Amino acid sequence: MNATAAQRHEVLILGAGYAGLSAAVQLAARTRKRGDVRVTLVNPYDSFTERLRLHMTATGQETAVMNIPELLEGTGAVFVRGWVTAVDAGAKTVRIDDDRVLHYDTLVYGLGSIADTVAVPGVDDHAYTLNGPEDAALFAERLTRPGGGTVVVGGSGLTGIEAAAEIAERHPELEVVLLGRQEPGASMHPKAKAHLDAGLARLGVRVRSGVEVVKVLADSVELADGSSIPAAAVLWTSGTRVSPLANAAGLRVDERGRVVTDSALRSVSHPDVYAVGDAAAVPQGYGVMHGTCQSGMPTGVHAALSILRTLAGKEPRPFRFGYYHTPVSLGRNDAVVQFTHPDDSPRRIVLAGKRAAKYKETVSAAPWATFVRMKKMPASGALWPHGGRYTRIRSAK
Numbered sequence: 001m002n003a004t005a006a007q008r009h010e011v012l013i014l015g016a017g018y019a020g021l022s023a024a025v026q027l028a029a030r031t032r033k034r035g036d037v038r039v040t041l042v043n044p045y046d047s048f049t050e051r052l053r054l055h056m057t058a059t060g061q062e063t064a065v066m067n068i069p070e071l072l073e074g075t076g077a078v079f080v081r082g083w084v085t086a087v088d089a090g091a092k093t094v095r096i097d098d099d100r101v102l103h104y105d106t107l108v109y110g111l112g113s114i115a116d117t118v119a120v121p122g123v124d125d126h127a128y129t130l131n132g133p134e135d136a137a138l139f140a141e142r143l144t145r146p147g148g149g150t151v152v153v154g155g156s157g158l159t160g161i162e163a164a165a166e167i168a169e170r171h172p173e174l175e176v177v178l179l180g181r182q183e184p185g186a187s188m189h190p191k192a193k194a195h196l197d198a199g200l201a202r203l204g205v206r207v208r209s210g211v212e213v214v215k216v217l218a219d220s221v222e223l224a225d226g227s228s229i230p231a232a233a234v235l236w237t238s239g240t241r242v243s244p245l246a247n248a249a250g251l252r253v254d255e256r257g258r259v260v261t262d263s264a265l266r267s268v269s270h271p272d273v274y275a276v277g278d279a280a281a282v283p284q285g286y287g288v289m290h291g292t293c294q295s296g297m298p299t300g301v302h303a304a305l306s307i308l309r310t311l312a313g314k315e316p317r318p319f320r321f322g323y324y325h326t327p328v329s330l331g332r333n334d335a336v337v338q339f340t341h342p343d344d345s346p347r348r349i350v351l352a353g354k355r356a357a358k359y360k361e362t363v364s365a366a367p368w369a370t371f372v373r374m375k376k377m378p379a380s381g382a383l384w385p386h387g388g389r390y391t392r393i394r395s396a397k
Contacts, residue, residue, distance in 0.1 A: 009037045011307060012094060012104035014084050016043035016068050017051070018293045018367055019277025020110030022300030025374045027307060028077035037311065039077040040104075042096060043068060046081055049132055052293055052364040055163040055329075057136035058128075058235070059143065059170040066368050075375055084111065087249035089270050106272055106310075108303050109246060109259055113278035113291060116239035122216035123154075127236035130159065142233050148173050149232030152221050154213050156180020160237040161196065162329050167235075168203035169331035176205045177229060179221070180238070183209040185336075188326070188346050192338040195352040199330035213238070240291075242279055254281040254288075264316035265303050274303040284321060286343035293367060295321055301374075327360040335360040 013024045024041040031037040048066040056063055069079045082096040087107075094102045115129040128139040143151070151174050153164040164178040178184065184200065184207060185193040200207060212224040216236070220228045242257045252260045252269035259275035260268050261282050267273040275282075276299040278291030289295050298321055306316030322342025329335045335356035339349040351359055 007036060009105045009311060010103055011037060011039045011106045011108065012102055013039065013041045013108040013110065014087075014094065015110035015112055015277070015279070016041055016045075016048060017110060017112045017277055017296065019112070019279075019296035019300040020108065021048065021068065021071075021371060022297045022374070023108045023110065023274075023276055023303045024077055024300075025071065025075065025371050026301050027304035028072065028075035029375050030304070030308060032074070032076040039075075040080060040102065041068070041072065041077055042080045042082060042084060042094070042102070044081065044083045045132075046079070047133075048368065050364070050367075051130075052367075054130040054133070054136045055159070055166045057133055058130055058139045058163060059166045060140040061170075064368075071371055071375065084243075084245060087245050087251075089249045089251060089273065092272070104272075106274070106307055108274045108276060108300075108307075109251075109267075109279055110276040110300065111243045111245065111279050113240040113242045115236050116241040117236060118241070119239060120154075120213055120216060123234075123236050126216045126218050127154065127234040129236050130163065139233070139235060143167065143171055143174070147232065148175075150175045150177055150230055152229055152231040152234045153178045154180075154216070154221065154234060154236045155238030156182055156184045156186075156207070156209060157237060158326070158328055160235075161185070161200070163235055163237060164205045165200060165203055165330045168200075168205045172204070174232075176203075177231075178205050178207045179211055179213060179223075179229075180209055181212055183207070185328070185338075188336075188338045189348055189350055191348075192336050192346065192350040192352070195336045195350070196328060196330065199334050199336070202334075203331060240278070246275075246279065251275075256281070263318035264306050265299060265319050266306070266316070274306065276300045276303050282319065282321075289321060290344075292323075294323065294325070297367060297370070325363075327356070327363050329357065329360050333357050 013020050028039040053063045085098045086095040092104050114131045117124040129135050153160045161184045164176050168176040185196040213221050214224050215222040220230050222228045246259050247253045251267050258281040261275050261280050265274045277296035282289045302319045309316050323340045323344040326338040337351040337356045339347045
C-alpha cells in the first residue's frame with residue numbers, strides 16, 4: 001500500500017524504555033509492509049537502558065550495550081535521538097531539543113520515571129541516583145576513591161535493597177547502611193523476607209528501618225528524630241517522580257503526574273494519546289498499577305495492538321494485567337523470588353539462593369531477547385517475558 005505523506009498516519013512514541021520500545025517494535029513490525037503508517041521513536045540515547053541492571057553499573061560492572069537503531073533495522077520505524085522538551089496536545093506536536101518539531105496523529109507517551117530528588121532537601125545537590133547509565137557510572141567512580149567510609153542507601157524498596165547488596169559485595173571495605181521507613185521486603189511472605197534479611201546480614205549491610213531522612217548534606221544525612229549518619233556518599237532510591245510534560249500539555253494526570261488512562265490505555269482527556277509504563281496511571285480491578293518492567297512491556301504491546309484496532313475502525317480491547325513475581329538480587333550469587341497473586345500480594349511460593357539468582361538473571365536478560373522476537377513476529381501474536389517464560393498475546397484483530 002502506498003500513501004502520500006499527507007495520507008500517512010503518524011505514530012510518535014516518546015521514550016525507549018521497556019514500555020516505549022515494546023510499543024515501537026511491536027507496532028513497526030506489524031505495519032512494516034504498509035505504506036499508510038509511520039512509526040517514529042524518540043529517545044535521548046541510542047542505547048537501551050537496562051534499568052534492571054543499573055545497580056550493577058553502579059558498582060563498576062560491565063553490561064552489554066544494546067543499540068536501539070540496530071534493533072529497529074528492517075521494521076521501518078524511524079529513530080530520532082533527542083530530548084522531549086514540550087508536548088502540545090492541541091496542535092498534536094512534540095518539540096525535540098527545543099529546535100525541532102514533530103507532528104503526530106497518535107502519540108504513545110512513555111517517558112517513564114526518575115528518582116525523586118526534590119522532596120527531601122539536599123538530595124539533588126549531594127546524592128547520587130540510578131536514573132540512567134551515566135548517573136550509575138558516576139556513582140561507581142565515587143566508590144573507587146580511596147578513603148573508605150560509610151555509604152548510605154536512602155530507600156528500602158527493591159532498588160535500594162539490590163543496590164545496597166551489590167555495593168557491599170563489591171566493596172567490602174565500605175560500610176553500607178540501608179535506610180527506609182519500612183523494613184526491606186516488608187510486603188513479602190515471611191519465608192522470603194527471612195532469606196532477604198539473612199542475605200543483607202551476610203553481606204554486612206546495616207539496615208535501619210522506621211526512619212525518615214529529612215536532609216542530605218555533603219558528608220551526612222539528617223533523620224527526623226534529630227540524629228545524623230556520617231556518609232562518604234549517598235545513593236538515593238526513595239520514591240520516584242515523572243516528567244511534568246504531560247501535565248503541562250493539558251493531559252489529565254493523577255496526583256503523581258502520571259497520565260490517567262481508560263481501560264485501553266488511552267488518555268481520558270485526549271483519546272489520541274496512549275500512556276504506557278511508569279508514565280501511566282492504569283486502572284485495574286485491584287487498583288492502579290505500579291510501574292515495573294514486568295508490567296511496562298505489556299502496556300507497550302497493548303498500546304500497539306490498540307492503535308492497530310483503531311486504525312481498522314475497531315474499538316481497542318481493555319488491558320488486563322496480573323503480577324506474577326518479585327525477583328530481588330542479593331549480589332551476584334544470591335537472590336530471592338517472591339511469587340505473587342495478580343494483585344501483587346505475596347503467595348507462599350518462594351525461590352531463594354543460587355536458583356533464585358539464576359532465575360533473576362533469566363528475567364533480567366529476557367526483555368532484549370523479547371524485543372528481537374517481537375521484531376520477527378507474524379501478525380498472529382505478540383510476546384513478552386513473564387516470570388522467565390514467554391507469554392503469547394493473541395492478535396487484536
